[in-house]
Amino acid sequence: MSDNGDKRVDQPTGTEFVGHEWDGIEELDTPLPRWWLIIFYGTVIWAVIWTIMYPAWPLINSATEGVMGWSSRGQFEQELAAVESERAPIREALARIPIERLPEDSALMDAAVRGGRSAFQVYCVQCHGSGAAGSPGYPNLNDDDWLWGGDLRAIEYTLTHGIRNPDHDETRQSLMPAFGRDGILDGEQIGDLTAYVRTISGQQEPNRAAMRGRTLFTANCAVCHGPNGGGLREFGAPNLTDRIWLYGGDSDTIRDVITNSRHGVMPRWGHVLDPVTIRMLAAYVHSLGGGEDFVEVAEDPGVEVDERP
């Protein structure tokens, strides 16, 4: 439109026209309010300061770092460190206390159980399930049946060293022979043994096969599972007389286990997790309902126990 130098002024307001007209309606060149301008320039200045203080300008491989030295990762690490230092006294106390005496300090035990619960949700749920209820082949940690022992110290040991880790000397280790596959027993004998195991676990009435199986059991199985089938924790040999079955208590499964054997594996966590987290996990598993009391075999009564938290 017309911008030919002659400024026209809207009389009622005293404001110049911009020169745009639509059907007789014209646009005025109203000046910006001063407060608006101040804020606008303020934000410009603010933005400049900001790009100097904080990471802003992208470069080829990185970005300007800003004079404050701030980074989101750095902030995260700071916050993490703050949480760590907040927890430090609890972790220290947990590291110091002999684990079998942990239940005496109920506040510390509670803290350990809470910490263990969250660690469990990260490291253990893949096999044992979010409620630690397990599944066939993966033990239910809520019950009162333990392959390797259910007191705090035994659980801590299992967690630290794992079960059947071939690269680790201290790992829980035992290997049940594959009686069928290796030709130690023939099919009929395995059938008799199966009947016997089902009898001692109360799943069927004693019969002739079971009677035959009893002799076989004494000869082949009792050395690990005990003369009565009650299991032996030194070898991680399960109790065959109770109602809890890791792989299943039906005839087919028992027959399969005797024939082919099973060597369940649990990773060791001693080289992955710090000792305090392992203790927390042990406390959590112990608290699920099956935890056993530690029975002291007094070997060295001269050991001083530091009870301070």
Added chain:
Amino acid sequence: MNAPSPVLQPPPEKLYEARKAVHNKRIDGSFRRFKWLVMTVTLGIYYGTPWIRWDRGPYAPDQAVLVDIANRRFYMFGIEIWPHEFYYVAGLLIMAGIGLFLVTSAVGRAWCGYTCPQTVWTDLFQHVDRFVDGDRNARMRLDAAPWTWGKFTRRAFKWTVYLIIGFWTGGAWIMYFADAPTLVRDFWAGEAAPAAYIAVAILTFTTVALGGFMREQVCIYMCPWPRIQTAMMDEKSLTVTYKDWRGEPRGSVKKAEKNPGAFGDCIDCTQCVQVCPTGIDIREGPQIGCITCALCIDACDKVMDQIGRPRGLIDYVTLEGAERERAGQETPSTLRTIFRPRTIAYFMIWGGIGLAMLFAVGTRDRLTVNAIQERNPIYVQLSDGDVRNSFEVKIRNMENRPREMTLSLEGLEDGEMWAGSGSHEQGLREFSVTVPADQLLNTHVFVAAPYQGEQREEFRFVVTPEGDAEAAASEDAVFERPGGTQ
């Protein structure tokens, strides 16, 4: 192109009107004395209540009224409220609301005129003005005077008094939230919680700002109550009324003597305007700025006494009474207007809620039990063949003493339970627990029962305080089995 528009010069319009300061004149009279009384009582309650002691034994604070936010308890004399009982506080608020309806329908905006904190504190600050600067005329002169050293010192002194009152008000407020004597000591020793200092600072500021400077503007521009109360008033609510049929036309005593019969009773002395704390002219009729404090009644009655005319040119009258009086009919007595079906109905509702709450408080349980079932896993097979469920049992002891309680199973005939770190061999039908005074006890309880049985068997946890079987509490629960009856 259009021709330039004709020049229009709109008159300079002021979009903002400065507040006209209210310098209300001192007045004495029955309503003024009543206001003194109300002010003494309400401020006395506000400043004094936190200092009342109330013995609750060794396990609870001994402050009569205490809002213990940290421990989530509210104490009010013999009553202790837990957070889950907050509906009692809601009930009190409902009573306050209906009480306001009751008062408004009976005596109009009496809340505004006498007991509203804004009114009470404004009144207090106006007395400070009068004490420091003198009465109405002196204050108006001082306001108009240039800023001299003398004016400055007077103002500084007055504002210091304002600040002291504000600080005292904020200081009294925080006493309701902690043990008052301890808090006073901690406050001055610099050891109180930051919230205490912040609360005092904020309340000091609001008290001085609202009471010292904003005053009637709060009532006229900010407060919703005048609008709501106006809506709740009817033609039978008492309100301060200038009887224009008697007062108009206005004329001085001299004029009336010269011209008998031509003038009404109002001599236009403007005493009613001068004493008004909100600076209105009641002769313009009922208005939102009128808080019905009735000081103009005191002022007008005094003038009428002096000139020998009957009192009551300005008076508490209902709208209906005013109509009748204007028409020369007999007006109903004040008592008749106050006790009418509407006010009686409000009173019944108000009293009914109060009685119901008193009854509820008197008979409420001071012991509850709650059981939350562990759902993951919902049941566990034990090695002896039994099934185990586990529950988080929460026992709430709301008495101010530790209590020995027996937790027992009701139903689930073959079931046993044990707490926390026990085992099935230690299972019992009942065991005792000590619940600390005024605390919630959280116990993890394992319940085991034979494998055979209903898939979902109902039973109950029962908690019986030792030696008080009457007070037993129970909670329904369900024992779940994997297979159910086989």
